[in-house]
Amino acid sequence: MNKIIEEKIISEERVFTGGLVKVNRLEVILPDGKPAAREAVRHPGASAVVPVDENGNVTLVKQYRAPIADVLLEIPAGKLDFPGEDRLEAARRELREETGFIAENWVHLTDIVTTPGFCDEVISIFLATGLTAGDDEPDEDEFLNVVKMPLTELLEMADRGELTDSKTLIGLMLAARKLKA
């Protein structure tokens, strides 16, 4: 028997505005009619790319992430420049800026919500093939190392729990399923 589970949002107000993080407070009516409060980090969204070359190698970036005080191995990705920016265009830009690559073929793999309990961030993930090398142009405050690894080896790392970034795990596993790797 299906229960009614939808909540009705009756108001939303900004309660924190940081440089990057913006938090809204939502008043909702629960399915049982009771009022409740929810919080939502409002995020512009992002695009991410799994760039796979003709030998089955993936180009990734190692990047320091201050919130977890650690270096992560991630597929190239970046926030949209403005809300509503074309997500494929954003993916092309991030791939070029972070790795220098231009890709001939683009396939949309999926859109993910990273942590929908308290945030509206949506990341669109693309598979890029037919790669041509160019010059990378990282943002001024972005310090990266570009690494190239076989997709098969990355999948084994995923199986061993050695990859932890969510967009990266999803992009690699969906790309492998698409490419039958």
Add this chain to the structure above:
Amino acid sequence: MNKIIEEKIISEERVFTGGLVKVNRLEVILPDGKPAAREAVRHPGASAVVPVDENGNVTLVKQYRAPIADVLLEIPAGKLDFPGEDRLEAARRELREETGFIAENWVHLTDIVTTPGFCDEVISIFLATGLTAGDDEPDEDEFLNVVKMPLTELLEMADRGELTDSKTLIGLMLAARKLKA
């Protein structure tokens, strides 16, 4: 040639305390010696479970998520009750509360960081088999519908971009690789 990419965190202060969302501001020194500010949503962490029965069916929950104003199909999951809570215990509790199941066999699949650019949330994902049905006991403000679907069908949905929750996509694909489904 590997560049130095680590940042040095020199201070951290709470700048927003909501009911659920807590935001800290970090001052860091970039690899080039320049100062910069970072923001981090501080999260207690969570556990999630892929419960697979002897027929290859997965039990999931449909849940309304106010930040995206939509219903999501998700594997059972929940926040840790306190920082440092045993993540397997939290997974057992969430499985029982949300679906009523008790599982005989538990395998740790991986830990993921959901969105490390601005948040420290880590979700531990477990595969649970040897399921015995009991009574579900959802939290008072938690309205769920429990659904059972074949893992193979869920993977096809993932391939078509029809599943969007990040922990769910990762849990299902890693479980399938582990079970050779």
